[in-house]
Amino acid sequence: MNETASLNPEEIHEEVYAMGRQARTAAHALANLHADQKNVILRAMAGELRVQSRQILAANARDLEEGGKNGLTGAMLDRLRLDESRLESVAGGVEQVAELSDPVGEILDERERPNGIRIQQIRVPIGVIGIIYESRPNVTSDAAVLCLKSGNATILRGGSEAIHSNRAIAAALQEGGEKKGLPPHSIQLIPFADRESVKEMASMDRYLDLIIPRGGKGLIETVVSLARMPVIKHYDGICHVFIDEAADLKMGRRIALDAKTQKPSVCNALETLLVHEAVAEKFLPAVAEDLEARKVELRGCPQVQAILGGRVAAADEEDWDTEYLDYILAVKVVDSVADAVTHINRHGSQHTDCIVTSDEENAERFLREVDSACVFHNVSTRFSDGEEFGFGAEIGISTDKLHARGPMALRELTSYQYRVRGAGQVKDPLP
Amino acid sequence: MNETASLNPEEIHEEVYAMGRQARTAAHALANLHADQKNVILRAMAGELRVQSRQILAANARDLEEGGKNGLTGAMLDRLRLDESRLESVAGGVEQVAELSDPVGEILDERERPNGIRIQQIRVPIGVIGIIYESRPNVTSDAAVLCLKSGNATILRGGSEAIHSNRAIAAALQEGGEKKGLPPHSIQLIPFADRESVKEMASMDRYLDLIIPRGGKGLIETVVSLARMPVIKHYDGICHVFIDEAADLKMGRRIALDAKTQKPSVCNALETLLVHEAVAEKFLPAVAEDLEARKVELRGCPQVQAILGGRVAAADEEDWDTEYLDYILAVKVVDSVADAVTHINRHGSQHTDCIVTSDEENAERFLREVDSACVFHNVSTRFSDGEEFGFGAEIGISTDKLHARGPMALRELTSYQYRVRGAGQVKDPLP
Numbered sequence: 001m002n003e004t005a006s007l008n009p010e011e012i013h014e015e016v017y018a019m020g021r022q023a024r025t026a027a028h029a030l031a032n033l034h035a036d037q038k039n040v041i042l043r044a045m046a047g048e049l050r051v052q053s054r055q056i057l058a059a060n061a062r063d064l065e066e067g068g069k070n071g072l073t074g075a076m077l078d079r080l081r082l083d084e085s086r087l088e089s090v091a092g093g094v095e096q097v098a099e100l101s102d103p104v105g106e107i108l109d110e111r112e113r114p115n116g117i118r119i120q121q122i123r124v125p126i127g128v129i130g131i132i133y134e135s136r137p138n139v140t141s142d143a144a145v146l147c148l149k150s151g152n153a154t155i156l157r158g159g160s161e162a163i164h165s166n167r168a169i170a171a172a173l174q175e176g177g178e179k180k181g182l183p184p185h186s187i188q189l190i191p192f193a194d195r196e197s198v199k200e201m202a203s204m205d206r207y208l209d210l211i212i213p214r215g216g217k218g219l220i221e222t223v224v225s226l227a228r229m230p231v232i233k234h235y236d237g238i239c240h241v242f243i244d245e246a247a248d249l250k251m252g253r254r255i256a257l258d259a260k261t262q263k264p265s266v267c268n269a270l271e272t273l274l275v276h277e278a279v280a281e282k283f284l285p286a287v288a289e290d291l292e293a294r295k296v297e298l299r300g301c302p303q304v305q306a307i308l309g310g311r312v313a314a315a316d317e318e319d320w321d322t323e324y325l326d327y328i329l330a331v332k333v334v335d336s337v338a339d340a341v342t343h344i345n346r347h348g349s350q351h352t353d354c355i356v357t358s359d360e361e362n363a364e365r366f367l368r369e370v371d372s373a374c375v376f377h378n379v380s381t382r383f384s385d386g387e388e389f390g391f392g393a394e395i396g397i398s399t400d401k402l403h404a405r406g407p408m409a410l411r412e413l414t415s416y417q418y419r420v421r422g423a424g425q426v427k428d429p430l431p
Numbered sequence: 432m433n434e435t436a437s438l439n440p441e442e443i444h445e446e447v448y449a450m451g452r453q454a455r456t457a458a459h460a461l462a463n464l465h466a467d468q469k470n471v472i473l474r475a476m477a478g479e480l481r482v483q484s485r486q487i488l489a490a491n492a493r494d495l496e497e498g499g500k501n502g503l504t505g506a507m508l509d510r511l512r513l514d515e516s517r518l519e520s521v522a523g524g525v526e527q528v529a530e531l532s533d534p535v536g537e538i539l540d541e542r543e544r545p546n547g548i549r550i551q552q553i554r555v556p557i558g559v560i561g562i563i564y565e566s567r568p569n570v571t572s573d574a575a576v577l578c579l580k581s582g583n584a585t586i587l588r589g590g591s592e593a594i595h596s597n598r599a600i601a602a603a604l605q606e607g608g609e610k611k612g613l614p615p616h617s618i619q620l621i622p623f624a625d626r627e628s629v630k631e632m633a634s635m636d637r638y639l640d641l642i643i644p645r646g647g648k649g650l651i652e653t654v655v656s657l658a659r660m661p662v663i664k665h666y667d668g669i670c671h672v673f674i675d676e677a678a679d680l681k682m683g684r685r686i687a688l689d690a691k692t693q694k695p696s697v698c699n700a701l702e703t704l705l706v707h708e709a710v711a712e713k714f715l716p717a718v719a720e721d722l723e724a725r726k727v728e729l730r731g732c733p734q735v736q737a738i739l740g741g742r743v744a745a746a747d748e749e750d751w752d753t754e755y756l757d758y759i760l761a762v763k764v765v766d767s768v769a770d771a772v773t774h775i776n777r778h779g780s781q782h783t784d785c786i787v788t789s790d791e792e793n794a795e796r797f798l799r800e801v802d803s804a805c806v807f808h809n810v811s812t813r814f815s816d817g818e819e820f821g822f823g824a825e826i827g828i829s830t831d832k833l834h835a836r837g838p839m840a841l842r843e844l845t846s847y848q849y850r851v852r853g854a855g856q857v858k859d860p861l862p
Contacts, residue, residue, distance in 0.1 A: 028776060028800070028802060031799075031800075031802070032799060032800065111820075111821055113819065113820075113821055117810050117814060117819075119820055119821070126832050126833070127802070127832060205655075209832050209833070210832075210833060224636075224659055225659065228655055228656065230661060230831070230833040230834075232833075248855070251855040254855060254857050255855065255857060257857075258857035258858055258859060259857075262857070262858045262859045263858075345459060363852075367850045368462075368463060369459070369462075369463065371459060371462070371558070372848070373848065373849065374848070374849045374851060375848060375849070375850050375851070376851045376852075376853070377850075377851070377852045377853065378852065378853045378854055378855050378856075379548050379851050379852070379853035379855075379856045380856060380857045380858060382857070382858045383548060383851065383853075383856065383858070384849075384851075388544070388548075389542075389544075389550055389849070390542055390544055390550070400661070401557050401558060401640050401641075401846040402557070402640070402641060402661040402663075402833065402834040402846065403661075403833040403834035405846055405847055405848065405849075406848075406849050407849075415832040415833065415836055416836055417803070417804065417805070417806060417836065417837075418804065418805045418806070418815075418820070418836075418837050418838075419798045419806050419808075420805060420806070420807045420808070420810050420814065420815075421794075421807075421808045421809065421810070422807070422808065422809045422810035422814075423809055424679070424682040424685060424686065424809050424810075425809075425810045425811060425814065426685050426686060426688075426689035426690075426693070426811045426813070427689055427693045427694075427811055427813045427814070428689060428693045
């Protein structure tokens, strides 16, 4: 980037911290916008994305050209690419967020104490949220508008390969919004994409209340090790389906096949299939046939190999801890619900795990004992998703346990405040 | 400590990580205990504290003796000291926690989707919580039993000066509990107190879901800079009272005096008094008289000095950012509610701030715009407390915005899980 090539670490520090201060001011203004005002602003942003589509696509073309020169793979270039239709779906996404109900102002708890003070716990925005992400330029808009709808200011830091696209999208959002009263600096994009800016963001706990990294494990690990403020992590999904001895085996086949093959590249796809030994001989050949018809490679424990023979490779210890995101499935025979639970709690990633069974007691035990964000009974793991849960758009699926767990949508982008009203109550009545 | 003087960093690592693994196993067992079982365990713990009081007080005497030799101040020795009556209040505190209602299992949200899947959001324990604290040995019991009541395992790491007391208390809790079915390793105390053990805990995000540091700013800063897992911070309280132009001035005097002097050493005590210029000439001499009668030193802005004359020292910029925890009060004249809000949002610590006014509109504006965990209208800041709020015992007052904000009690020691029940739903019906 010619514009910033000359910045030294000291200058980057100054610039990022100045953005932090401005974001804090914007956040105080945003917290007091009414839902209607925010929705008018969001619709204006969607409109401006359409008005500026030529500029945005031109900026994207520049990123693609530089990416080609820099040796990005075809898959990387595809993630980076925008066209009229993808940009329209970004703009449509903004309009959808305007339709969602505003979580801010919801009263979570209300109580009056014997001394007459009235305590109200009310939902408020978090403040300033940092989003650190990789190549997809649509994240610039998706993340910023979810934060805005929930009353938060954002500081965005996208990948260097998408810098021109991200700048163009952020400019359109800010310009469109400001025409309708968006406070300045509500949405800021760090205009350079070296690692120094991540370090500065991670140190800025005075101005950033939360960082959400969106990307691969390496990115998340880096942010976690640097950040002084809370980080909500969206780690991998090593999801399990357990076919219980009391399972409807037809349903088990349907769920396993759907969870593995309907979209293997996503975090809620199936990675390890567990089968109760009492039904293994009957179930495994049938499900193997379904899966093989869809070109899924199976890797099994010795018992699975004994039943299915040479068509199954041996799974090693590492397979139980792997998120393939591909047409590969680890398969293991277990001897009880307890054994399945133990395997999942040891090897899973606390994302989404399912039991298929007709036995209510086994189902409830599994739901209670599996320590994952989402536990399913007789439902494909692919339903672990904010939209499927009815939350509207989501910013990700948290594998953390604090603040937000599982699908993270508007509600999870808020905090709360206690408002206490009285009539002059004091602890010690004065003499 | 003779027992551990020979441990090298590698051995400390092994030992702390072994405790982490054991705590994870204990947490899975604890998550499934019924409220009644936990209460029986808690009462047995209280009993055992009483049964073992001789040993606990002897251990405490050893800490006090070593502390005396190591030059601890009188105040430090007093914080460290246990006697029959203090120990009885620790045991009584455990029984009180048994009386509180169990947050685990509460259904937070329930919904059925058009496709028939039923989604339940249910409160579950967090898992394993690390508590890192300083000299008061009662924290060993207070923190462990709040965590236990909410279904969590704890790893405790107290200050070196209280190590014998802490060991004796933790042993009594564990022994008393295990007689009634407490899973082993539910409450573990790190048996040595060097800094290496804090580093190991902070790195152990696989086994520790949360760290809560309880102590001074230095301790919290250290934990924040090292921790890979979420940390909930209880930083200082730079609390404000703002006397509006429409205040009942008698009420204002009463609240200011109570907030400053009823117990100056705590985080919800008043540190800066803001007075609207329209009432400053009338209010300041009166409140100064009250405060001076209680030996409070005033430090004022130039306008305050002009009104009160030589009895008031000049406040400098640092005074607005200081938590005195002492009989000192900073006083400033402001020209509007907006001016008060700006001062508080810039200099406060987002803990607890109060407006005294009879004007509803000013009150609501203040409550809405002050970005603090607790905002009060006509109530002394000293009521910012879990027990005063009706939550029962609290583990602290969080100055964070994520997960827990303000008084942090049992509810805030839990997470949630989505339990989803269906009838074989898949995303793509198979061909």
